[in-house]
Each structure stands twice: as structure tokens, then as C-alpha cells.
Amino acid sequence: MIRTPLRPLARVIAARAEGDDPDVIEQTNIRERRRIEEGRVLARTRTRLWMLGGLFSICFAMIGFQMVALAVSQPEEPKARVQGTSILANRSDILDRNGRVLATNMETYSLYAHPQDVVDPVEAALSLAEIFPDIDPVQMAARLSGPQKFMWIKRSISPEQQQAVHDIGDPGLLFGPREMRLYPNGQLAGHVLGGASFGVEGTHSAEVVGTAGVEKAFDTYLRDPKFGGQPLQLSLDLTVQAGLEDVLFGGMRLMNAKAASAVLMDVHTGEIISLVSLPDFDPNLRPTPLTEGDRSDDPLFNRAVQGLYEFGSTYKLFTTAQAIELGLVNPGTMVSTAGPMRVGGHEIEDFSDYGPQMTVEKVLVKSSNIGTVHLANQIGTERQKAFLDRLGLMTPTPIELIEGPTGRPQTPDPWRDIHRATISYGHGMSTTQVHMAAAYASIVNGGTRVTPTLLRQDQTVQGARVISPETSRQVTAMLRKVVTEGTASYGEVPGYAVGGKTGTADKPNPRGGYYDDKVLSSFASVFPSHDPQYVLIVTLDEPEVFAFGEDRRTAGWTAVPVAAEVIRRIAPLLGVRPTVEPDTEPGVVLTAN
Amino acid sequence: MKSVIVAFVILCTVGLAVWSYSEINTSKETLDEIAELNADIARSKSRLRKLNAEWAYQNRPERLAALALEKFEHLELTVLSRDHFVPLDQVPFANVYAAEPPLAPITTPVEIMNRGAAQ
Numbered sequence: 167m168i169r170t171p172l173r174p175l176a177r178v179i180a181a182r183a184e185g186d187d188p189d190v191i192e193q194t195n196i197r198e199r200r201r202i203e204e205g206r207v208l209a210r211t212r213t214r215l216w217m218l219g220g221l222f223s224i225c226f227a228m229i230g231f232q233m234v235a236l237a238v239s240q241p242e243e244p245k246a247r248v249q250g251t252s253i254l255a256n257r258s259d260i261l262d263r264n265g266r267v268l269a270t271n272m273e274t275y276s277l278y279a280h281p282q283d284v285v286d287p288v289e290a291a292l293s294l295a296e297i298f299p300d301i302d303p304v305q306m307a308a309r310l311s312g313p314q315k316f317m318w319i320k321r322s323i324s325p326e327q328q329q330a331v332h333d334i335g336d337p338g339l340l341f342g343p344r345e346m347r348l349y350p351n352g353q354l355a356g357h358v359l360g361g362a363s364f365g366v367e368g369t370h371s372a373e374v375v376g377t378a379g380v381e382k383a384f385d386t387y388l389r390d391p392k393f394g395g396q397p398l399q400l401s402l403d404l405t406v407q408a409g410l411e412d413v414l415f416g417g418m419r420l421m422n423a424k425a426a427s428a429v430l431m432d433v434h435t436g437e438i439i440s441l442v443s444l445p446d447f448d449p450n451l452r453p454t455p456l457t458e459g460d461r462s463d464d465p466l467f468n469r470a471v472q473g474l475y476e477f478g479s480t481y482k483l484f485t486t487a488q489a490i491e492l493g494l495v496n497p498g499t500m501v502s503t504a505g506p507m508r509v510g511g512h513e514i515e516d517f518s519d520y521g522p523q524m525t526v527e528k529v530l531v532k533s534s535n536i537g538t539v540h541l542a543n544q545i546g547t548e549r550q551k552a553f554l555d556r557l558g559l560m561t562p563t564p565i566e567l568i569e570g571p572t573g574r575p576q577t578p579d580p581w582r583d584i585h586r587a588t589i590s591y592g593h594g595m596s597t598t599q600v601h602m603a604a605a606y607a608s609i610v611n612g613g614t615r616v617t618p619t620l621l622r623q624d625q626t627v628q629g630a631r632v633i634s635p636e637t638s639r640q641v642t643a644m645l646r647k648v649v650t651e652g653t654a655s656y657g658e659v660p661g662y663a664v665g666g667k668t669g670t671a672d673k674p675n676p677r678g679g680y681y682d683d684k685v686l687s688s689f690a691s692v693f694p695s696h697d698p699q700y701v702l703i704v705t706l707d708e709p710e711v712f713a714f715g716e717d718r719r720t721a722g723w724t725a726v727p728v729a730a731e732v733i734r735r736i737a738p739l740l741g742v743r744p745t746v747e748p749d750t751e752p753g754v755v756l757t758a759n
Numbered sequence: 760m761k762s763v764i765v766a767f768v769i770l771c772t773v774g775l776a777v778w779s780y781s782e783i784n785t786s787k788e789t790l791d792e793i794a795e796l797n798a799d800i801a802r803s804k805s806r807l808r809k810l811n812a813e814w815a816y817q818n819r820p821e822r823l824a825a826l827a828l829e830k831f832e833h834l835e836l837t838v839l840s841r842d843h844f845v846p847l848d849q850v851p852f853a854n855v856y857a858a859e860p861p862l863a864p865i866t867t868p869v870e871i872m873n874r875g876a877a878q
Contacts, residue, residue: 259811267815273805350815408820409838661841735838744841 172196256345257374258388259397260359260381262404263439263622269349269359269381269449271374275328276344277320278369279310284338287311293334294319297327310338321364321372322346342369347381349449355407357443357468358400358567358620361452377452378466380620382568399622401437406430409735410440414704417728418444421709425462427469428704428732429603433611433692435623436604438565439700439740443469462707472569474576474596475705478669478721479533479653480606480690481592486530487609487641488553489541491633497527497640503537510584514539517720530644531652533668535591542590547581550589556632557605558615559597566620573598592669603703606690610645610665610698613638646695653720656727657691659734661744665698666691666729668721673708684708687721689729693737696748700740704729 172195178188260269284290287310295303298320309317322344323331331339347362360379364372375389376382384398410428418426430440447453447465456464462473489495504522507514520534529537542550554560562574576596578585588594600618607616608629615629633641645665649657653668669688672680688705692698709724710717718724737744827836 266818267811270812270815271808272812273809348812348816350812351819352821354820405820408824412824734840738839738841738843743844 170195170199172199256395257347257362258393258395260388261397261399262402262407263399263437264403265399266404267350268355268400268402268404269347269362271345272348274322274324274344274346275341276318276367276369276372277323277328277331278316278318278340278342280316280338280340281310281312281314282338284310285336290334290336290339294331294339297330318367321367340369342371344372345374347374351404351408352450353446353448354404354411355402355441356446356449357470358402358441359449360568361449363452376568378569379449379468379567381449383566383570400620401432401435401439401622402441402620403439403740406736406739407440407442409739410732411442411444411446413732413735414442414728415444417704417731418706421706421711421724421728423706423709423724425469425707426705426728427473427599427707428702428729429470429599430736431603431607431616431618431701433607433616433698433701434626436607436616436618437623438600438603438618438620440736441470441600441620443467443471443473468567468569469705469707470599471563471565471567472572472598474573474598475686475688476593476596476671476674477602477688477690477705478592478671478686479535480602480667480669480688481589481595482530482533482538483609483641483645483667483690484554484557484559484605485538485541485545485550485590486526486644487633487637488545488550489526490640491637492545492549494544495526495541497525497644499526500524501526501529501537501540503529503534503540505536507536507539509539509587510582512584512587514587527644527647530641530667531647533648533653538591539587542586547583547586550586551581553632554589554595556615556630557608558617559595559601559605563598563600563604563618565600565618573600575601592671599703599705602688602690603701606692606701606703608632610638610642610692610695610701642692642695642698645692653722654689654691654726656722657689657730659693659730659737661746662733662737662742663694663696663745663747664691664730664733665693665695666726668726670720683710683719685719687719687725689721689725691729691733693733694742694745694747696745699742700737702729702732704732 172192173188174191174195177191181188181191256271259267259271262268281287288307291301291303291307291310294306295301301319306319319339320327328341331341349356349359349361358379360381361377362374362381363377365375366373373389376385380398380400381388387393388398410430414426414428417423425444427443428440429438429442431438445465453465455466461467462469467473490497495501500523502522503516503520503524505515505519514535516534516536520528520532520537524532524534524537526537526541528534529541545553551560560575560577562571564570565573575598578589578594585594604616604618608614609632612635613631613633615632617629642665645667646663647665648654648667649664654666657664657666667690669690671686671688672682673684673686675681686705686707687709688703691702691704693700693702704725706725706728710719711723712718713723827834830836
């Protein structure tokens with residue numbers, strides 16, 4: 167580049183020659199040079215500004231494009247999921263105590279229609295009616311031709327039915343994946359499991375919600391994905407449940423009873439190993455509840471948990487145990503059994519005349535009402551109420567079934583002397599079978615309170631003390647004598663040393679009073695009585711059997727043989743080995759020093 | 760010197776761009792693979808549940824009792840009773856292991872997991 171000098175010599179000489187100031191030339195040149203420089207800087211700045219503007223425009227355009235792309239595109243799950251599969255985990259399974267499946271899920275399909283897409287509504291309706299016999303073709307054709315845009319046809323269908331609907335080939339008939347609850351064992355433990363149905367439904371999935379039993383009681387747990395599909399393990403034993411249901415059903419038929427129920431409980435943990443209520447139902451096809459008539463005739467009615475009954479003489483154990491615990495009597499104390507006896511204007515009688523007096527043990531073994539009332543009179547009302555409360559007989563059981571709280575015991579208010587007397591032998595107060603099982607377990611397990619539960623327990627939690635271990639041992643030995651010498655002689659099962667107490671209660675008439683020929687017979691048993699492990703309560707509703715020339719309804723003739731057969735069947739399944747009963751009577755008796 | 764630095768930076772940028780492009784592609788492929796594996800796990804789980812349900816259904820006590828009755832002539836299975844309990848020393852154990860040589864170790868394991876899953 168050729169730079170123009172600020173003071174060109176020729177012009178300076180010429181200016182000097184003319185007498186001008188040569189500095190003017192220099193200043194002019196400086197100005198010119200600055201002008202050129204400024205022009206160059208301006209051009210460069212302008213270029214930079216343009217480039218910067220272009221860059222920003224490109225950035226804005228890119229961001230804008232990305233925003234539009236995000237706004238218009240379909241949302242999709244991020245691919246990089248850590249626990250992608252756990253989302254697919256659905257309602258948890260329910261298992262028995264040995265891990266066998268009681269309730270699980272099954273993938274199936276629902277059938278729905280878009281009536282506007284149906285090509286031939288009449289033909290489609292006829293074909294559907296052939297596949298599903300409960301569909302009315304005329305009604306279905308009308309619905310398929312209607313203005314509706316969407317309609318459900320079937321909530322869940324089998325693969326065969328799905329194929330048949332596919333074969334119709336109508337584009338308006340569509341399938342949605344659906345998960346249904348399956349109870350593979352059918353009716354077994356139906357009352358405990360309850361059942362499930364669909365909650366909120368969409369075409370792609372539906373919520374399965376529990377409707378009764380443990381399904382409803384544990385609905386939140388079973389549905390919560392937080393637990394990752396961890397199964398719910400119950401205390402029930404499937405094999406024992408099957409054996410018990412089998413024998414009880416046979417017994418019910420044999421004894422001409424209209425219904426039967428049974429509860430089998432572990433005396434140490436309070437776990438319910440089996441709970442049966444007959445007639446029963448299949449939770450896969452849960453029937454609709456009865457809207458009229460006696461509620462207890464409904465197969466859905468859980469007699470063992472919801473049924474409140476007077477259990478009759480089985481209550482005598484509580485009175486006897488309390489009298490011994492309070493030190494008022496011992497098993498050998500003589501008690502008056504002279505009758506008839508009058509309390510509060512009511513007459514109390516025995517089944518037969520037992521003479522003027524008997525030992526406390528005999529009162530229980532022979533089941534004397536009068537003798538038991540004498541014991542209750544010694545105990546007193548307040549102590550009686552407090553003891554029954556300690557056994558858990560005054561409040562609903564905490565059993566984990568949605569129906570549990572409905573089994574609220576019915577007790578008299580006020581609790582008069584006549585109530586004290588009748589309750590001592592099991593009349594005038596209604597409880598459930600689960601109450602009875604827990605109370606018997608509390609008495610025979612060494613005397614600590616047992617809380618009934620349907621969940622498998624891995625360790626024993628010792629409850630509050632109800633009676634002393636010594637009293638527990640004494641009354642359990644008395645229960646054994648009821649079988650060997652008393653009213654429950656048909657309850658003997660060799661090798662299992664069954665002990666128990668019978669109870670026959672007249673059924674209350676809804677019109678007032680009691681029926682003469684309808685009873686509820688129960689047998690509360692414990693086995694083996696020298697080392698109690700299980701309590702079994704069997705109840706038959708309105709049994710009647712013809713034996714030795716007359717109709718017999720008492721528990722000794724009805725509930726006891728059924729319970730004995732149950733124990734014969736299930737004790738080996740429970741792993742209880744038959745044992746030779748230790749001799750309870752002392753071999754040598756000290757008569758004098 | 761300046762132009763060398765500029766050339767080096769441009770080369771680095773191009774190199775990084777190529778590397779990140781290939782990384783993006785690899786991650787996309789891996790993600791697809793994971794998605795496929797997840798779907799596979801889900802299918803296997805679902806199949807397992809179905810098989811468990813089927814197993815429970817086939818082994819329901821009612822069916823087993825009926826089968827035991829039907830095959831009584833061959834199997835002679837009866838309801839477990841107290842007579843079936845004996846002390847351990849009275850159980851006649853056959854000494855089967857003494858007579859037979861031990862089995863050879865498995866050298867060619869066969870993968871059977873998910874076999875037939877597609878059916």
C-alpha cells in the first residue's frame with residue numbers, strides 16, 4: 167500500500183515559495199487520512215453486526231423450530247428407563263401360607279364397538295348373540311345402529327370368544343387388552359378372598375378393585391406399585407382348607423343342616439389356618455347379593471365372621487376358667503346343681519337332673535346350667551364383664567376382612583342378674599365364630615390373649631395375660647374329660663387327644679322368643695389337649711339327625727362327630743403327629759404320711 | 760502461526776462433531792436394544808404369570824383329588840391319615856447311591872429360558 171506522506175516535499179517547497187503555511191498541508195493530509203480510516207472501521211463494524219445478527223437469527227430460528235417440533239409431536243416415554251418393567255406389575259397375587267396361589271391376574275381382552283364403523287349391525291348382532299348367549303340380538307342390533315360413538319359389549323372375554331369375534335370380521339368391533347382377577351381354586355376360601363371387579367375402565371386398560379374379603383381390606387396394598395407386586399401371604403393353608411371344606415360339606419349334608427361354618431386357629435399365633443362358611447360361592451363369578459329374605463341365607467354371607475350367634479354351653483368354659491382363676495373354686499370343689507333355679511323371675515333348668523351337687527369339673531363335663539350359674543353368681547357381674555372383655559368377646563375382632571367390623575358382639579344393656587346367669591352358659595350374648603376361636607385359643611394356650619389374624623405370622627407375639635398357666639392347664643384337662651367322659655364322646659380321635667366343649671343353642675325367632683325345634687349346635691375343640699396347638703370351632707345351623715329311635719339336634723350328636731372327622735382329616739395335613747397321651751392321673755396317690 | 764491455530768481448532772471441531780454424531784447413534788441403538796429387552800422381560804413376566812396361574816389351576820385340590828381317585832388303581836394314593844406317621848428309623852431307605860456311579864458333570868449346558876416364548 168502506498169502511503170501519502172503527510173508533508174510532501176514538493177508541495178511544502180511550493181507553499182514556502184508562495185509564502186503559505188506548509189503546516190496546513192500536513193493538517194489537510196491528516197484529516198484525509200482519518201476520513202479514510204473511519205470509513206474502513208465503519209465498513210468492518212457493519213459487517214460484524216450483520217454477521218452477529220445472522221448468527222442470532224439462526225439461533226432463534228433453531229430454538230423456534232425445536233419448540234414447534236416439540237409442540238406438534240406426540241409425547242413418548244423416555245427410552246432410558248431404569249425400572250421399565252416394574253410399571254407392568256399389576257395387582258399383587260394372594261398366596262396361602264405355603265406360597266400356593268389363591269388369587270392372580272390373567273391377561274384377557276375386552277370387547278367394545280364403534281357403532282359408526284359397524285358395516286352390518288343386524289348381522290353383527292346375530293353373530294355376537296351366537297357367541298355370547300346372554301346377548302339379546304334385537305337389542306344389540308338397535309344399539310349398534312344407534313347414534314352412540316362408543317359402547318362396551320363385554321368386559322372380559324376368553325381367547326376362543328375373541329377368535330370367534332375376529333371371525334365375524336366387522337371393523338366396528340374392537341378389542342382392548344384387559345387384566346382380570348383369577349381365583350384358580352374356584353370356591354375354595356371364597357369368603358376370605360371376597361372377589362374383585364373393574365373400577366375405572368379405558369379401552370387400553372382397566373383398574374381391578376377388590377369388592378369384598380381380603381381383596382377389599384388390602385385393596386390399597388395390592389394395587390400400590392410402590393410394593394412392586396409383592397404378593398400378599400395369608401395364614402390360610404390351601405390343603406387344609408380343601409380338606410375342611412370337603413368334610414364339613416359332607417357333615418352338613420349328613421346332619422341335614424341348612425348351613426355350616428368352621429374356624430381353625432393356631433392357638434399361639436392367632437393365625438387362622440382355615441375359615442369355611444357353607445353355602446359358599448365362586449369369587450370368579452361372584453353372585454349378586456340377596457335383596458330380600460334372611461340375610462344369612464345368602465351364600466355371600468360369611469357366617470364365621472359376620473354371623474352373630476349365641477354359642478350356648480361352649481361359654482361355660484369361660485365361667486369355669488374365671489372362677490378357678492379368681493381362686494373361688496378348684497376343679498374338685500362341690501357346687502350345687504339342685505334345680506329348678508330361679509333368677510330374676512326366670513327359671514333355669516338343666517338338660518337332665520344331675521342330683522343335688524357336683525364337682526366343678528363335672529359341672530363342665532356334664533354341662534350343668536345350674537352349676538355354672540352358681541359359679542357366675544360367685545364371680546359377680548362386673549368381673550364377668552371384665553373377663554369377657556379381656557378375652558376380646560365385647561368388641562369386633564380385628565380380622566383383616568372388610569366384613570370384620572360388622573361382627574360386633576351383641577351384649578345386653580343393662581347387664582342384669584338374669585343376663586349374668588344366662589351369659590354364664592352362653593345365652594343372651596351373641597358373638598362370631600372367630601371371637602370364639604380366639605377366646606378358646608387364649609384360654610388353652612397357657613392363658614395369654616390371642617388376636618385373630620389372616621396374615622401369616624413369622625413369630626409369636628405374646629399377648630396380655632388372661633389366666634394363669636396353671637388355670638389354663640386345669641381347664642384344658644377338663645375339656646379333654648368332656649370328650650372322654652362327657653357330652654362330646656363322639657369327638658374322640660385316637661392319637662390326637664381332642665378336648666372340647668359342646669354347645670346347643672335354640673335359635674331366636676324373629677317374632678320373639680326361641681324356636682323349639684331349630685338349634686345352632688357348636689363344638690369348640692382343641693387338639694392335642696396335652697399340648698394345645700390348634701383350636702377348631704365347628705357350627706351347624708339347624709342340624710337334625712335320626713338316631714336310636716328319635717330326632718336328635720344336640721351338638722353331641724351333630725357337631726361333635728363332624729368336628730371329629732374334620733380333625734381326623736386335617737390333623738395329619740397340619741403335620742401334627744399322633745401321640746400317646748401322657749397319663750394325667752398321678753400313678754401313686756399320697757394318702758397319709 | 761495464527762492460521763495454524765485456526766486450522767487446528769477447525770479440525771478439532773470437525774473431529775468432535777464426528778465423534779459426538781457417532782456417540783448419539785450408538786446411544787440410540789443401545790436405547791432401542793434396552794427397550795427391546797424391557798419388552799422382552801415384560802413378555803416373559805407376563806408369560807410366567809400365565810404359567811403360574813395355569814399351574815395353580817391344574818393343581819387345584821379339587822382336580823388333584825379327582826385325579827387321585829381316577830388313577831387309584833395305579834397310584835393307590837389315599838388321604839393322609841394318622842397311620843402314615845412312623846418314626847424315621849422305621850422308614851426303609853433303599854441305598855440307591857451306592858450301586859450307581861456318580862453322574863458325569865454337565866459340559867454342554869442348554870439354554871432353555873424363554874424357549875417357546877413366541878408361541
